[in-house]
Amino acid sequence: MILYIAEKPSLGRAIADVLPKPHKKGDGHIIAGNGDCVSWCIGHLLEQAEPDAYDPEFKSWKFEHLPIVPDSWKMKAKPKTRSQLTILKGLIKQASQLVNAGDPDREGQLLVDEVIAHFGVKGDKLHQTKRLLISDLNPQAVKRALGQMRSNREFIPLSTSALARSRADWLYGLNMTRAYTIQGRKVGYQGVLSVGRVQTPLLGLVVRRDEEIANFVSKPFFEVLANLSTEHNEHFKAKWQPSEACQAYMDEEGRVLSKGLAQNVVGRITEQPACVVGLDSKDKKQNQPLPYNLSSLQIDAAKRFGMSAKEVLDTCQALYEKYKLITYPRSDSRYLPIEQFSMAPSVIKAVLSGASELVIGPEQPDSKIKSKAWNDKKVDAHHAIIPTEKTANLAGLTPRERQIYLQLARQYLAQFYSPYQYHETLVEVEIAGGKFKTKAKQDKSLGWKQLFAKKGEKLEEKGSAVGDSSDDDLDALQKLPQLKKGQALHSGQGELIEKQTQAPKHFTDATLLGAMTGINRYVTDPEIRKILKDTDGLGTEATRAGIIELLFKRNYLSRSGKSIVATDVGKGLINSLPMSATTPDMTALWESNLDAISRKEAKYINFMSPLVDSLAQLITQAGAQLPTSLQGIKAPKSNFKKRAYSRKKTTKSAAKPSGRRATKVS
Numbered sequence: 001m002i003l004y005i006a007e008k009p010s011l012g013r014a015i016a017d018v019l020p021k022p023h024k025k026g027d028g029h030i031i032a033g034n035g036d037c038v039s040w041c042i043g044h045l046l047e048q049a050e051p052d053a054y055d056p057e058f059k060s061w062k063f064e065h066l067p068i069v070p071d072s073w074k075m076k077a078k079p080k081t082r083s084q085l086t087i088l089k090g091l092i093k094q095a096s097q098l099v100n101a102g103d104p105d106r107e108g109q110l111l112v113d114e115v116i117a118h119f120g121v122k123g124d125k126l127h128q129t130k131r132l133l134i135s136d137l138n139p140q141a142v143k144r145a146l147g148q149m150r151s152n153r154e155f156i157p158l159s160t161s162a163l164a165r166s167r168a169d170w171l172y173g174l175n176m177t178r179a180y181t182i183q184g185r186k187v188g189y190q191g192v193l194s195v196g197r198v199q200t201p202l203l204g205l206v207v208r209r210d211e212e213i214a215n216f217v218s219k220p221f222f223e224v225l226a227n228l229s230t231e232h233n234e235h236f237k238a239k240w241q242p243s244e245a246c247q248a249y250m251d252e253e254g255r256v257l258s259k260g261l262a263q264n265v266v267g268r269i270t271e272q273p274a275c276v277v278g279l280d281s282k283d284k285k286q287n288q289p290l291p292y293n294l295s296s297l298q299i300d301a302a303k304r305f306g307m308s309a310k311e312v313l314d315t316c317q318a319l320y321e322k323y324k325l326i327t328y329p330r331s332d333s334r335y336l337p338i339e340q341f342s343m344a345p346s347v348i349k350a351v352l353s354g355a356s357e358l359v360i361g362p363e364q365p366d367s368k369i370k371s372k373a374w375n376d377k378k379v380d381a382h383h384a385i386i387p388t389e390k391t392a393n394l395a396g397l398t399p400r401e402r403q404i405y406l407q408l409a410r411q412y413l414a415q416f417y418s419p420y421q422y423h424e425t426l427v428e429v430e431i432a433g434g435k436f437k438t439k440a441k442q443d444k445s446l447g448w449k450q451l452f453a454k455k456g457e458k459l460e461e462k463g464s465a466v467g468d469s470s471d472d473d474l475d476a477l478q479k480l481p482q483l484k485k486g487q488a489l490h491s492g493q494g495e496l497i498e499k500q501t502q503a504p505k506h507f508t509d510a511t512l513l514g515a516m517t518g519i520n521r522y523v524t525d526p527e528i529r530k531i532l533k534d535t536d537g538l539g540t541e542a543t544r545a546g547i548i549e550l551l552f553k554r555n556y557l558s559r560s561g562k563s564i565v566a567t568d569v570g571k572g573l574i575n576s577l578p579m580s581a582t583t584p585d586m587t588a589l590w591e592s593n594l595d596a597i598s599r600k601e602a603k604y605i606n607f608m609s610p611l612v613d614s615l616a617q618l619i620t621q622a623g624a625q626l627p628t629s630l631q632g633i634k635a636p637k638s639n640f641k642k643r644a645y646s647r648k649k650t651t652k653s654a655a656k657p658s659g660r661r662a663t664k665v666s
Contacts, residue, residue: 002036003095004132005088005112007102010321012040014137015101018146028087037091041102045085046114048170049074063182066619067175069612073167075118085115092119100152101132104382105330106598107542109155110162131155133381135328136388137320158381161598164607168590172197175615179622180576184630191635193573193627194554197587198539199547200574203556204582205515205522206507207566207574216503221255222262225495226269226436228429231488234481237495238429238436240265255501266494269431274489277435278428285419288371288448290334291384291411294541295517297404302510305403306562309513309545315404316385323401325392326408331385332541335378341370346389348416351409354392358410361450365416373415386412410451417448425480431491440480506563509548516544519584528585531592538584538591555636568633576627578618 006012012030016023019032029039051058051068053076058065077085092098098116102108109131116129129152134145176195184193224240242249242256249258256262292300294313301307307315316329345367352359359365373384387409394402421444429436446453507515515522516538523529539547551557556570566574574582590611596602 001095002097002099003091004036004038004099004101005092005115006038006040007108007111008042008321009040011101011103011134011137012038014134014139014142014324015132015146018139018142028084029091037095039088039091040084041088041111041115042081042084044111044114045078045081045088046075046118047078048166049076051174061178061182063179063623066179067171067612067615069171069615075114088115089119092116092121096125098125098129098152099132099149100129100155101134103330104133104135104328105332105540105542106158106162106165107540109159109381110166113152113159114163127153129153135331135382137324138388138390140389141327155381157600158598160604161594164597164604165590165594168608168611169197171611171615175619176581176622179619180573180627183622184576184627187626187628187631189572189627189630189633189635191569193576193630195573195577195581196547197590198543199551199556200577200581201584201587202512202516202538202547203551203566203570204574205584206512206557206564207571207582209504209507210566210571213503213506218500218503219251219257220259221251221257221499221501222259223256223497223499224262224265224269225497226274226429226431227492227495228274228436228489229492230481230483230490232481236438236480238427238438241435241437243435251501259496259498262496265434266496269434269436269491269494271493272432272491274429274431274436274491276427276483276485276487276489277430278426279483279485280426282424283421283444284424285421285447286449287419288373288414288417289411290373291336291386291415292408293331293334293384294329295332295513295537295544296334297385297407298545299510299513299517301404301407302508302513304407305400306509307400307403308509308548310549311400312404313545315398315400319397319401319405323392323397324390325388325405327384327386327388328382329385330542331382333379333382334373334384335375336373336383336386337379338374338376340383341374343389344416347387348413350389350391351387351413354394355406355409358406358413358451360453363417363450365413367416369416369418371415414448414451417451418445420447420449421445425483427480427483429489438480442479506560506565508562508564512548512564513544516547519588522583523585523588524583525585528589531589538587540591569630569636572627572630572633575629578621581618 004012004015006015016030016032016038019036019038020034022033024031029037031037051065053074054068054070058068092115098121100109100112100116102110102112116126121129130149131152131154132145132149134142136142173194173196177193180193180195181191184191226238226240227235228238229235242254246256246261249261250256290296294316297316298307298309298312301312302309313329316326319326320329348365348367352365385408387405392405392409394405397405423442423444424439425441426439427437429438505511519538520529538544548557551570552559555567556573557564558567559565580586590607593602593607597604597607
């Protein structure tokens, strides 16, 4: 008997639907007509054991116990799903071959692997275990996946990576939470102070942004525009580019702070001859935007629809499991396997049959166009989130489901339009020894951009000119006149533009997710920043929404309109912790190392051992000072569900940590 172990019942039913009939439904499993069996987990059936499973003394929260570091790690059955674990135990024993059908990510890999390991599967049975990767629950897609099963051994590094993450989070979160909760009680804070290797640096980003805004002092800065004309009385504007000699009067952002200097420039360029000293005019193109992964979809949905990260994820799960309209949603990839290119005509047909409104003009998607999204080298266990070959009944979807489906479908259709083409002209003008610049862009062919045009808009050969400023000061200009290098111009009355520096904006759902996915921008250590790639992030696609929601649940964050701000408790916690615990440097490096483990470029022990050493130092540091920033702050009535990290009865003892371990790391 082949036993397929799915991550959840919906996936198990999708597998069973394509196996030989008749089916016999049992308790927690389905037997196919050929005798093979499908069963499932219900999320994680196993969880890390509580500290008191290693030593009964650990049930009390005492500083001298810390850090608690297990040697031989123990797992325990989750009480609510214990019966399903028991069912799997019997089925695994009966099976001649096992198939890991967890979701196609590192968590899905571990979720099933840990069950197989828990029941001691060894030898040939373990060696011959297969891996089934399903990213589309429609029958034809499941059949294709069954014909492409791989050895589960190929995914050992992925499982090891997930295991290292799980154990590291337990070690760091449990020990730091206990340490700071115990210390917090000494200054009168009676709640649990939850510390985590991802949630706390994320909270730190928000706290520091709030403090930066609170302490911000606006200051004026100045820009100069030249009003230029040709001999044929054609007009355009260009913006002054301060020289190195002006740096003493500029801030770190390159803005001129001296009004006198700017006024002097205005006087010098008014009614003066000018000359075109630089002209770069060329045709350019912008390739199709890549299909979505979860984070990029969450960011766009937050901007466009005001949806939270969790709302987007929950909506995607419904579209994937309930309606089977999209592929696996917890993907971190924005690329597609080349073999799926042959399916494009049927996917396009399904999309247009259910959502013809996406194509506004006469130009239809061309399934022969192959964008850069089709790249096997950038696809492993899962690919970008795209529509399936099933036609959507938009009337049967909720408004949110409809919005997300259309957003995903539009991004997919964009792959089958030509690149956006435009003509760009960069102009540099010299006036009285000073440099002035402007640029203009003229559409030639919208290509994929026509999918994103508002209803009723038409493609026109329109032009615009803008200066080199982020706020597009010169947006109202007409297209540039015909110019050539060396051409004489006239500079009329110069313009002095006075502006005020603006405080940074509070985080929103979109910008906070953007910070998590591009965390290297917030890394303070330049050496770590060099190590990290652009794709490294804080948390994973599957966990980011939950981490943000957790900070709200624990009353560390709150909403003010669209803004996300830190509460007094959140600020107090961050200001009580060492900087290393509140910045993303450490956890971003963790994510990089975990990714390296999954790619066979690093080893588990080389990740865990330094972690244990640094944890001991952090606990010592926690015991050396009191979290005075929490004095006078009242704990919320309910911090979070009381589990291993919740506050239990503590003593006032605060001896230096002895490094109490259950045993050694393995």
